[in-house]
Amino acid sequence: LAKTTQPISMDSYEGQEVNITCSHNNIATNDYITWYQQFPSQGPRFIIQGYKTKVTNEVASLFIPADRKSSTLSLPRVSLSDTAVYYCLVVFDYKLSFGAGTTVTVRA
Amino acid sequence: EAGVTQFPSHSVIEKGQTVTLRCDPISGHDNLYWYRRVMGKEIKFLLHFVKESKQDESGMPNNRFLAERTGGTYSTLKVQPAELEDSGVYFCASSQDTAGWKSGYTFGSGTRLTVV
Numbered sequence: 456l457a458k459t460t461q462p463i464s465m466d467s468y469e470g471q472e473v474n475i476t477c478s479h480n481n482i483a484t485n486d487y488i489t490w491y492q493q494f495p496s497q498g499p500r501f502i503i504q505g506y507k508t509k510v511t512n513e514v515a516s517l518f519i520p521a522d523r524k525s526s527t528l529s530l531p532r533v534s535l536s537d538t539a540v541y542y543c544l545v546v547f548d549y550k551l552s553f554g555a556g557t558t559v560t561v562r563a
Numbered sequence: 564e565a566g567v568t569q570f571p572s573h574s575v576i577e578k579g580q581t582v583t584l585r586c587d588p589i590s591g592h593d594n595l596y597w598y599r600r601v602m603g604k605e606i607k608f609l610l611h612f613v614k615e616s617k618q619d620e621s622g623m624p625n626n627r628f629l630a631e632r633t634g635g636t637y638s639t640l641k642v643q644p645a646e647l648e649d650s651g652v653y654f655c656a657s658s659q660d661t662a663g664w665k666s667g668y669t670f671g672s673g674t675r676l677t678v679v
Contacts, residue, residue, distance in 0.1 A: 487665065498567070498654045499606070501667025549596060549664050550619075553606035 459543045464558040473530040475557050477543030480524045488519060488526045491542045491553070499542060499553070503528070533561045565589065567671035569655050575677045581643040584674045588637070588657030595638050596658075596668065597630060601651035609653075612638060613661065645678045652676070 460478040467473045479488065487506050491499040503510055505517040505526070516529040530537060540556040568587040576582050588595045597609040609628070610620040614635035623630070627646070632638040642649055652675050656668040 489664075489667065491667075497672050498656070498670025499668075500670065504665065504667060546664050549594070549611055549658075549661060550608045550622075551598070551606075551664065551668070552608070553598075553600075555605060 459545055459554050461541075461543050461554065461557045463555065464560070466560050466562065467533055468562050469534055470532050473533050473537070473559055473561075475528045475530075475541055475543070475559070476525060477528070478525050479543070479545045482523050482545050483547065485547045486545045487547065488517065488523070489544045489546050489551075490515070490517065490528045491544065493540045493542065493556070502541075504546075530559075533559075535561050535563060537561050567655055567657050567669050569653075569671035569674050571674060572672065573675045573677075575679060576645055578647055578678055579644045581641065582645055582676060584640045584642075584653050584676070586638045586640070586655030586657075586671060588655070589659075589669060592657035592659050592663075593635065594658045594661055594663055595632060596656045597638070597640055598654040598656065598670075599651050600654070601648065604651075606654065609640075642676070645676075647678050650676055650678045 489504040490502045492502050493499045503515050503517045505519050507519050510517045518527045538561045540558050542553050542556040593614050595612040600606045608622040611618045612632045615632050629641045652673040654670050654673045656670045
């Protein structure tokens with residue numbers, strides 16, 4: 456399994472854009488990059504997934520450079536309710552491997 | 564549609580006792596997964612059901628853990644006898660097909676197990 460490295464924590468303010476970069480240097484050809492969000496006392500919630508280039512949905516954007524050795528999750532105009540742990544995963548089958556994640560704290 | 568439901572949400576038991584956790588997947592989802600986060604560690608895969616069959620139980624820590632999914636609907640995870648190191652949060656997830664990881668899983672809110 457490809458190992459991922461992401462910052463332990465990030466602070467932001469309401470209305471700002473938050474970008475979380477994840478490194479996955481040994482990503483394999485068949486691997487996809489997936490991000491989950493987790494609030495306290497809840498299970499992980501799928502945010503977005505991509506293979507290469509850029510993916511956008513109603514929640515976030517995912518930027519993946521051509522070499523795929525890193526990826527950046529972009530959360531536009533965050534609010535207090537976006538305070539959560541964000542996990543970057545490299546997946547190729549049903550066995551998800553969660554790391555420590557990035558704790559994002561949004562302040563007023 | 565109802566999400567993945569787990570209960571109890573919390574359980575406190577004494578070392579040596581038995582506890583059974585239950586997961587109700589989204590209706591129609593053949594694939595059901597158990598994960599857990601023990602204290603201070605990361606969320607880890609435990610096992611995977613397709614309908615009532617165990618497809619992969621490589622993540623089960625030892626034979627004190629028994630998972631079942633009779634009838635291919637809800638699943639139970641029994642810990643017998645429980646040890647202190649079993650404390651943590653147990654999550655269940657489901658998907659319609661085996662490639663559900665491509666569109667993301669729906670996780671339940673988890674059962675927080677505390678063994679004292």
